[in-house]
Amino acid sequence: MSESKGSGLPGLTSALKNKLIQQTLERKLRQAGQTHERAPLVGQKKGAVPEAFTRFDQYPGYRQLRIMNDGAARLGVRSPFFKLHEGTAGADTSIGGRSYVNFASYNYLGMSGDPVVTQAAKDAIDRYGTSVSASRLVSGERPIHRELESALAELYGVDDAITFVSGHAANVTTIGYLFGPRDLVVHDELIHNSVLQGIQLAGAKRLSFAHNDADALDALLLEQRHQFERVLIVVEGIYSMDGDFPDLPRLVDIKRRHQAFLMVDEAHSLGVMGKTGRGIREHFGMSGDAVDIWMGTLSKTLAGCGGYIAGETALIEHLKFLAPGFLYSVGMPPPVAAASLAALKRMLELPERVETLQARGKYFLERAKAAGIDTGTSAGIAVVPAILGSSLRATRWSGLLFEEGFNVQPILYPAVPEQSARLRFFIACTHGEREIDEVIASMQRMPR
Template sequence: MTARGGLSDAELARLMNEMREGPRPTAPAALPASPAHDALLSFSTLPRFAELRTQSAAAEVLGIENPYHRLHEARAGAVSRMAGREIVNFASYDYLGLNGDPRITRAVVEAAEAWGTSVSASRLSAGERPAHRALEEALAGVYAAEDALAFVSGHATPLAVLPTLMGPKDLIVTDALMHNSVVLGAQYSGATRRSFPHNDLDALEAMLARDRDHFARVLLISEGLFSMDGDGPDLKRLVALKQRFGCWLMIDDAHGLGVLGRTGRGLAEHQSVDPRGVDIWFGTLSKTLVSCGGYIAGPSALIAYLKAFAPGMVYSVGLPVPVAEAARTALAILLEEPGRVAHLQANSIAFRDGAAAAGFDVGTSWGTGIVPVMVGETIKTVLLAQKLLERGINAFPVLPPGVPDRSARLRFFISAAHRPEHLDAALYALREEGARLGIVGF
């Protein structure tokens, strides 16, 4: 199919993705020996810089605004302000509406006054602070784990952990839709890497039956709640498979914590599975816990090993105390106020069912926190997001290769702080603009 401006949908998807990511790194060309090499010192001479200009020109011809890196002029929760006007925001991970909660802000201020804004160096060399241990004890409690460990970056956590645990004699098997951080961590580990079709545990079982005995250690990895599709795996069966074939099991619960389960304890609570059946729980502090960083929860031997050998712990600065206290306080509120979780889940179901009733394809979403509206074509997805924003609704377009070809979508993050009128306004605008673009019923 050819989109506007003579670009195919695949070409347009690539263009929009490169607008988001910028030019790909390339090997630098050898500099000439003559003084003329000074002309190459301008960054505008980099091999793919011209593509940036081409992309901007093509987007202008197509009437597309760059949807990436938009400026927010207020705290971006259920509502935000962009270009001087208030918008309803569906592009925030603040699932429980805790960002800016006075209790969290007060804890951050008190921590900064007492401890400053840095712990100066890695925890191995500069030592730990009580906030580190308090946060990790609370995180371990969520998963009934023996211990936990907090890292300064959620994305960097698997990059530090997987190469520390796995090597060339080992196998890492992931869901095909696994998050980029896990994919990169698996690549850096040097282990053999395989993937199975999304949530297809029959395929996983067949793969293990065929290949398990060829490797020393095997690590299975899936997500508690997939951020692009809003669904998740059958955890009980994953635990059974890892026990049958003698594997470790790791679950990325970054989007599950605070969203899934009666009290927001994640996938294990959602499916009534003993969380101790999972060897490695991975998550982030930047979503429900409205802070920044990542964490691992599991057996004490695992945590001791990572503290001693994981590069992201040994060579990286520890969490600033205010950051750790923000996450710990948010986690305490989550556990003390399960009504927030119930409200989030009710909002999510209402929005998913409303979109489906209007004729939109919501994929396999469970209707908990994340609701995709499947569009298919890149051009229509970007235009739909643009039309919604013009009407005060901010929903982010997700395009290939971030999702499989022909499955471009708008991704709606639902919050406990969204009011009924927010959901109604979004659904109303979605119906009207979707009809104009011929998207309903895709």
């Protein structure tokens, strides 16, 4: 074998050297994770606290981060994260003074940057200022809040809705407040971190079932339901890492038979599923009251920031008066609420944007599969992964595509299992078939 210049490892090819470094990196990551166990304190002298417990740089998570960053640097791989976008990020964006085709934005229907949506935010600033400067319960309530929540409730065909300043916090505080130690929360194994954090806060029993496996859920509840007071089932409308969705009618049947609550997180399905973008319930032709708790975010299709819960009056009134994440948080900034309300109205006025988005997603999926790219279980609606295997390979491909004018982010361990690292493509209605063809062609040229 030829020597790799400057490698410090004579006799090794560049490919073999990289493989060895990758294996070493993975081993160090596992070792760093194993050191998270608490050190024994029995017999320790009073006041003799181990130094590792007094330093931020000794936290296991930070040590893993340093190993990953240092390993990538040794391989000449630049970090793909925290890129500075210099304007509105839609199907294209500007980074470092250069224009890129952008596949790393949730701006599915092009509402962020839409003139009507932008003007609504400006008008709200002129009328209400940039902040309501208080919790909504005490003195932060504004008409724009109620207008947005009424529009969301109407969208779902339910009694009412409540908006939170954070989508993540909406899940954490809703689950954390409504459920407790005598309850069970059952979730899809690929559920979002915010749901897991909410369950931890609740102190409820947590069980997962195989991804999109309704039979496994049914069997689990048959075995476990009788041991708990309240039971909550949590799934997503579209899974943001995989781009697939659950069989909602089957889940509704299961939750009714087992007398459980059903919660659907529509962060990525609102605006992209259904003929008019009303989400997974429209896709399956179901009524809003078939699901007990509708959750979603304002930061994707609705061009704002924050989250919402929609459902029956008792649910929403309960959360408005007692859920800590709402009660003790400042009200949503008026321009954000106004932008999301305008985007919601625009979505319903312009169903052709939803139709175009769905057509572009289908086209991307078909072209990617034809090119031999592993797209997993994606339905090709708005999220399509290119599953590559190792985190190193995903990061390399992201960097090479960036050099060719495409911005697409890698999803790495621990966000996904190490051998499931991927590039994640978000498709918008503003992407064209030509741009899709070009990025697929670029991926076909990538080193295998």
